[in-house]
Amino acid sequence: MACPSDVKIGDIIQRARARYDTSRPSLRNFILSHTDLMGSVSTPFAPVVNTATSLKPVRQLLDYALKIDHRRTLPKYSFGTFRRWYRSVAAQQAQYKDQVAFFHGCFVNYNHPQLGKDLINVLNAMGTGVQLLSKEKCCGVPLIANGFTDKARKQAVSNVASLREAIGVKGIPVIATSSTCTFALRDEYPEVLDVDNSGLREHIELATRWLWRKIDAGQTLPLKKITAEGGLPYAVPYGEDGLDALYAGVAAPDPRSGTDRAGLPVLWDCRNLRF
Structure with a gap:
């Protein structure tokens, strides 16, 4: 939900934290925030890392040592970037x-x-x-x-x-x-x-x-047709609600899009492309 007066609450909070928070970030925060470092280290050993982080004893250890909740399912790494x-x-x-x-x-x-x-x-x-x-x-x-x-x-x-x-x-x-x-x-x-x-x-x-702009302008995409009564719902990613306000012309659902979200295309299975 955005402020109706366009007060950027999140930005104000982050600026204040950056300016006044003098506490030293924890090891937990370092691990969770340095995604390039952790990804570069983990992807060459993805099978081992993924198996280890799925084990209950390892999750319990992470909870105890780093306060990463043991009920949390950690994201899996790909073997190669x-x-x-x-x-x-x-x-x-x-x-x-x-x-x-x-x-x-x-x-x-x-x-x-x-x-x-x-x-x-x-x-x-x-x-x-x-x-x-x-x-x-x-x-x-x-x-x-x-x-x-x-x-x-x-x-x-x-x-x-x-x-x-x-x-x-x-x-x-x-x-x-x-x-x-x-x-x-x-x-x-x-x-x-x-x-x-x-x-x-x-x-x-x-x-x-x-993609929506290109298709709306007349470009075609060779996809297999799908039958879905009432169209397909679009699950809005976190943050996309705020992005909607950044784009013009997305105030109302467009029946041509086959969605119940304004200006956002239906979900396609890319593996069904016909070449």
Whole structure:
């Protein structure tokens, strides 16, 4: 729920914490917030790490030592990263006339590369190639939330440089599958971290929104038809409610979209693409 007077409560809280909280972040907060570090260490040993963190004694130990609740199901790591896999298709992606840059985020890179692969399949089916940012780092949200504001600011500066290269130099838009990452790149960088992203914000958007605009403009996607009475519901990711307000023309459900959410496309199974 957003403030009707557009008071950015969350930003105010985070700014105050960054300025006045002098306590030293705990080891728990370090582990939970440094996603690039933990992902880089864990993905080469994913089968072992995933098995270990699923064991009850290990979860009890994490609860006792780090206060990570033993009832919590920890995310599984992928055996190999999305960026590593992308190297095998980079040359093929460069052959498409239309291009977008994909900010994959930590979840796609370390936990669920298949989501990124499916997105590439969808975009390729629409005649669009996918590039990655030259030096992508975590968007910084976990660092901000856990008290590592200076580290988050450094990563934001690095990401903005990569975004300027894609948007300003190459002239291609940037899309993301994470609403949290999208919101950070567009709004939290200047408002929470004081990192200038002028000229970039309007060229960064959610992949679902980008797809909807293209399809609404007449582009086609060769998908198998699905029959669903009353349309398909769209489960709104955390943070996307706030993003809705950032986009114009999404105030009411569009019957053409087959959803009960405004301006957001139906859920597709990318593996059903017909080529």
